Amino acid sequence: MELLLSVTLLVSMVTAVSVLLRVNYDTWLDYRSDNLQNEAAAGVLRHLVRELRQCEEVTAISAGTDNSGSLTARMPSGDSVVWDHSGTNVMYGITTADQLLGNNITGMTFVGYERDGVTVTTVPEDVQCVQVTITYTLSSRSVSARSLTTKVWIRAFI
Template identity: 70%
Template sequence: MRRSLPAWPFIKMAHNTRTNRHGFSLLELLVAVTLLVSAVTAVSVLLRVNYDTWLDYQSDNLRNEAAVGVLRHIVRQVRQCEEVTAISSSGDNSGSLSLLMPDGSTVVWDHAGTNVYYGTTTANQLLGNNITGLRFVGYQVDGTTATTVAQDVHCVRVTVSYSLPDRATASRTLTTNAWLRAF
């Protein structure tokens, strides 16, 4: 014969099971949400700073590429020209240059504002922007005596200046000399 157990321990156990709470308390939820918000904020601040740094670098790089492109274009044409037909004074930071090419055409560069223009007979096509200065210095056959007489120029020193945005004193200068091929 089986002996039956009293019902009260099972009833008490069932009652305790029903009153046990499952899940998180309000305090635990607040701590978890606070930690999650702190982590998301830290990551977003880090990403924003890195993105701003990348945008600054990209802007600086574009300005540098524009200046290098202007300098290379002018030097390539100077090396192929027959003679210099007009050159601005060496102190003019917004200079101009005219060259007679082997095919008889005259190419011209001119700096206006922050842009460098290029063209045949008149400088009317944009060559580069964000250029703060363009100077030309003509040198005689010895390569050391500066001259503004176009027929005496055998070497041209080209100086391109540009500034970097968001920096008060960040200015860059690129300089090179180019000898005329006809010399």
């Protein structure tokens, strides 16, 4: 009888510990997934800022209301660098956006500003500042839509 009671208590304790460990492991996996999505979005934004600060001019910009935007900029080397949001991917490349820069990104918008930093423009020659907004979704949260926004001044403006 004592042996049966001790085995029953042991099985109960092992079951309780395994349930607790499984819940903690699932929480850790959710956190890791969210963190990877945050880092992917922040990495795309850092890349855009770094490259746009070095460009000489914006040669094409999508409308600020286009949630799947694109941007083309001319670099000091003369190359045209392109960023384009397609589906849930941000593509990047020289002349054409053919390399994956980031994934699981649900939206990317570009708003061009004139030299005063306030007047919105879609004329590429007048763009001296670009506001970039990256939108992404966290799969494990109830409030899942997040966005990162920054403004970047073009280095060589007239």
